[in-house]
Amino acid sequence: MPRRRDEMVPDAEFRSYYGQPVLKPPIWHEPHMPAYLYLGGLSGAAGAMAAAARLTGRDRLELAARMAAFAGASAGTVFLVAELGRPMRFLNMLRVFKLTSPMSVGSWTLAAHSGLTGVAAGSAVTGLLPLAGDAATLASGLTGVAMATYTAVLLADTAVPAWHEGMRELPFLFSGSALASAGAALMLTTPRALAGPARAAAAAGAMAEVVAGGLMERRLGLVGEPYREGRAGRLMRASRALTLGGGLLATVAGRSRTLTALSGLAITAGALCTRFGVLEAGRASAKDPRYTVVPQRDRLDAGQPASVPGR
């Protein structure tokens, strides 16, 4: 039987069934799923920033943030529904509430967040119910933080080695990226003079994203390989360059419209590349049985088989 020898990782000799995957790779489509991950993050961080702007009295920034949060949640929902095999049944997402299912938690969070950002944006546009609008904005700050991070759990809570093993860094990667995305979006939609916090967020988020990504790849070792190889590797490298560049530019973007545009677009592109790259890396890690078999075999060989304590 095929006893595959990987030349790059000589230690990873392992056995498999005709080299076929043990796992089913994620079936989520492109661009639906990565777009949702990006938009959800953007909307979430924008919600948090709207709340912060409200609390710090930055009205213009708050308006942009409210609109961005609502737009991100709405567009994200569209992508999410389109991703479903049976889109007409999207309401079934609210059939049960399950803490064991990040997607269930996420669905309820998205529902709340969409509603809150809708009220906030609606109020801002129409001027109606200003108090409710303000309250919704503040509340969307909370749901927004959840929105920006739960997607990391969504991916990590799978058997996909590159995701599951990345459970520590992925939330930072995603929240950083969300912050950068929202910062970039607000930077692009707010007069420069008023967009200082947005630029700061873009820069900080970008740094966090780059650092978290780097840490993850290093810690994961063999299982981190898919983030470095093939299409996922190219996407992740592009993401890092764009995010790093965009983040650095953000620190100086206040000086010109062009710099702002360059920074905002680079960060946005970087954030998108991150989502596409992570999705692709997950797919690649699930498709190659090495990433499934080798760590498990190592565990067994070390006399430390998996167990489920306390359940």
Place this chain on the structure above:
Amino acid sequence: MGAGWLSRWPVIRQLKGEDGRGQAARSARTDALRPRVEGADTVARSVCPYCAVGCGQLVYVKDGRVTQIEGDPGSPISRGRLCPKGSASKQLVTHPGRQTTVLYRRPHGTEWEPLDLETAMDMIADRVVRTRRETWQQTHEGQEVRRTLGIAGLGGATLDNEENYLMKKLYTALGAIQVENQARI
């Protein structure tokens, strides 16, 4: 809809203490699920048509359609078990590609043509009678043979004994001797 729908909403049932991964999640359709063979109108005791082991089959029919074929647990031969072919028997008798109408290809024709079953039977009978007359051998090398070498038959090892019996009887009465089947091949 209305209150009934609300009370069946799993979230409400979860709040009432039902398990969201078990009881609460069940749909009405799930609650009503039964094996479809329970609703069969008739069950025929049959035998698998593939190899010669002779596994017992139960054929379930509902509303004039075969709804399931599975092993007959009473059979001392098969004890209810079937191989992949036997297990595919329902598809054998119900698959959409099965040919269910008579087809006719005229001499030198390039396509099939439809033909009425009764007409086909008459045409075949005419041809048997004609060919038999045209190729009749009363004697061969001076011996009585009373036969035709103009008509031959091949088949079939998946036919019933009763069918083979009528075939052999008719062919022999007509003087057709080149009657063969899979057992030779």
Place this chain on the structure above:
Amino acid sequence: MAECHPVGYQWVMEARARGAKVFHIDPRFSRTSATVDRYLAIRAGTDIVLLGALINYVLSNGLDFREYVLAYTNAATLVNRDFRDTEDLDGLFSGFDEETGRYDPSTWAYEGDVPGEEEPVEGGERHAEAAGSDSYGARGAGASATPPSDPTLTDPRCVYQILKRHYSRYTPEMVEELCGIPPELFLELAEAVTANSGRERTTAWVYSVGWTQHSVGVQYIRAAAILQLLLGNMGRPGGGIMALRGHASIQGSTDIPTLFNLLPGYIAMPHAHRHDSLDHYLEQEGADTGWWGNRRAYVVSLLKAWWGDAATEANDYCFDYLPRLTGDHGHYATVMGQIDGTVKGYFVVGENPAVGSANGKAQRLGLANLDWLVVRDLMLVETATFWKDAPEIETGELRTEEIGTEVFFLPAASHVEKEGTFTNTQRLLQWREKALDPPGDCRSDLWFYYHLGKRIRQRLGDDDIDRPARELTWDYPEIGAQRDPDAAAVLREINGTAADGRLLASLRELKPDGSTSCGCWIYCGVYADGVNMAARRTPHTEQGPVALEWGWAWPANRRILYNRASADPQGRPWSERKKYVYWDGAKWTGPDVPDFEEDKAPDYRPPEGAKAEHALAGTDPFIMQSDGRGWLYVPSGLSDGPLPTHYEPHESPVRNALYGQQANPARRTVDRPENPYNPALSPRFPYVYTTSRLTEHHTTGAMSRPLPYLAELQPEAFCEVSREMAEELGLENGAWATIVTARTAIELRVLVTGRVRPLRLNGRTVHQVVMPYHWGYSSGGVITGDIVNDLLPIVLDPNVYIQESKAGTCDVLPGRRPRGSALLDLIERYRDG
């Protein structure tokens, strides 16, 4: 067996679980090989060497079950002093005529028998008539019930000594050289088989078409029979030689034969040159002793069933109505008749010769030369569509517009849409209930033949030619809107009735005087007392392991044939462990129906001049034989010798190391341009091929290829080759290979596997190619593929005219085959040299 009879194989697995040791001997490592104790890879076409060596092992080590052998076989019988063995004639028996390629069997007879009764046939030549070994218990004509014998087994002319000499050269070394089985594995097999036989234990052999489809096919089975008789494994529980048949009622279609040479119940079709009257026919065909001695009752009852009141003693019970044979009218002869234009009309019913028969091109050329063709099947099989999609259309050998064949395709009813009986591989008749009406124009074959018969009878004239059809009994009750004839009424006719219309209960009631009628004497009793015994369904949990109340086995519901042999000559069980049918002091008893007269005591000795069963002693278990003995040596009835002898397949890459005679001298070849042969030992065709089946498919695929659930499991035609062969030829796993013989070339996917191993034959390497044959070109299936049987030559066993499918030679090329006329060019190049 796991591969093609998986549900039957449960019993093998169960036996293994109880400690049975299971060997699998096959050129192909199949699913069976994977689940046995020991697999022996054998070169296709050499099983007689292996079986002969086992016989030699038994004889030279004195391991035969002597008491059984002496009492129940013809080991002691003396043979004609003019008999010459292959030992004397370098692979030929006495009586061979080089010119005709046939044997005169008269010197093979027992000492003192007068074999001169047969009349000259076919141009005045005396020879062993073919296609007859399955009738009349090997046609015991001339063999007497009590031939001279030597119970000490020392007379050089006794069967035992002849056997010993004949098999002396079948050694383990020869097994290694010809079969490719190493001596240590042979010894393991020999020790296991012999240690597991005797009073306390029995060994069973199971075979399938891997033994029959050879130019020496019948002798393969004979070789196993000799071994089993020597070891005392016949007629006993756990013993026997089990033919695993491949179709639901292929046994039934032999019992109630759609075979040219037989009438129902293995009664021979009359022959023009031998049988001018019923008396003459009965005199010629069979011995007067043993159960065939009652053949007048069987034949007259059959004639009464067919012609009713028209059959009278005065007109020989319409014996003259039976058409006469003049030679081989088998399938391949028929195909040649089609090509020659003598066969004008052809019914193909649940068969697919365009895919299933050897040399598919000859088959299709025959079909293309018919006036009319009727095909009845569940799907549009290749035999029905050849005129538009045969390979010969692609090569330009045939053109649709030029094919004058008128084709009728009539859709058939499936097994659940009609009622009737199948006879399975253990002779068990099982009645199927009808579940529903067939759809559309689909009808049962019973409907078709009954209504066709009615229509033909309406068109008959008054003359003598039409009389047999006119006077034929052809009235069956019609049932339902589709006017199906009543299958139960047909089964009752097969069962037979007394003069008063009472259904017969047993074949012993059959009378030679025309007072009984019976459509198939061995099936008499299936409707005993008006009860459809084949429909009985007492669950196995509610009866003993022999399960006599499930269906009905012929004859007389006996489940193990010749089971008198399960007791010793005195009627006592050979051992408590193997107790089965035994004499309790007044009658034979046991869990099975005794295959013996129930009240015939073990000490019964036949009076002088006794006939039929009365001529057999209480110690003669093989009641269909003229002497009641199991025949180690066959004095008459076979056309290629009284003892199995190894001959190489017609197409073989190996020289016969045993004799100067390379192939079966009596084999039938068809030397015509449509059927060219690969020369034996030809370097152009260095590889051995064998054909096979897969669990997922059924024969030519008509019942499996249209079914997505089966088609997806084995979607493409492929061949299995060894890693070594793949390396040598550059064959890639999953890619294509082209297989070439003198007939044609086909393309198959390649499965490179360690399961196929090159055979080492005396230092020489022989590669084997294994090819499942289920594919064809028809769009009726959801999957298609080239036809493996197109590669095969038509070369036949001389006894039963079965083709040699299981061993031949070929060449293998990597890649796909040429298209169109380029394919013909390729074959031309091979034929030229």
Place this chain on the structure above:
Amino acid sequence: MAERMGFFTDTTVCIGCKACEVACKEWNDVPDDGFVFRATSYDNTGALGASTWRHVAFVEQDGRWLMSSDVCKHCTHAACLDVCPTGALFRTEFDTVVVQADVCNGCGYCVPACPYGVIDRREDDGRAWKCTLCYDRLRGGMEPACAKACPTKSIQFGPLDELRQRAEERVERLHAEGTTEARLYGADPDNGVGGTGAFFLLLDEPETYGLPPDPVVTTRDLPAMWRWAGGAALALAAGVAVCFAGRKP
């Protein structure tokens, strides 16, 4: 709840006939899975999936040919069930895990969640499918179609406790007969999925048959994941706060 029911698949008596695959499809109306010659021994199905709920693996090794009918494991801790957001997947009264086709909206989350790669979405239909352990038949007191068809009883169906005991006895017997490589897979209630409702007797390492050697239910680590995510959320909130802390222009 009724007794926990399951499968014990004894691969030492599997003859690779694939009756289980076909019987399953016939009963459950599962469509064909494509007609692809895979050149992987006699396996042309490849793996379990949305339209293959029983899959027979064929492993060719030196001198032996292993066959094994794979199926959904019906885990004690089932990741697919845990992560399903709609409640389409649920645990039955037989302690089996079943998808409700009338509920599933095809979110696809269960697909990568399964550590065995069992469940999959049928793209033309949009829903996720897998073995139901013939839930409808069980409700009628019948055994699953595959187990009923299995000619050699390689697939055994019954109360899980009984099956586990039978399996252990079988392994002991095989070991005594010299088949020391025989081992159970999935029977241990302390493994990473809490033991499986469908377990196997194998003759080689699980990965040889395409099975994960030491699978773990992904939701085992979910609390940790939520903690890390919580940290990230706090960091995000803090980051936002820092960014907005500065002087207003």
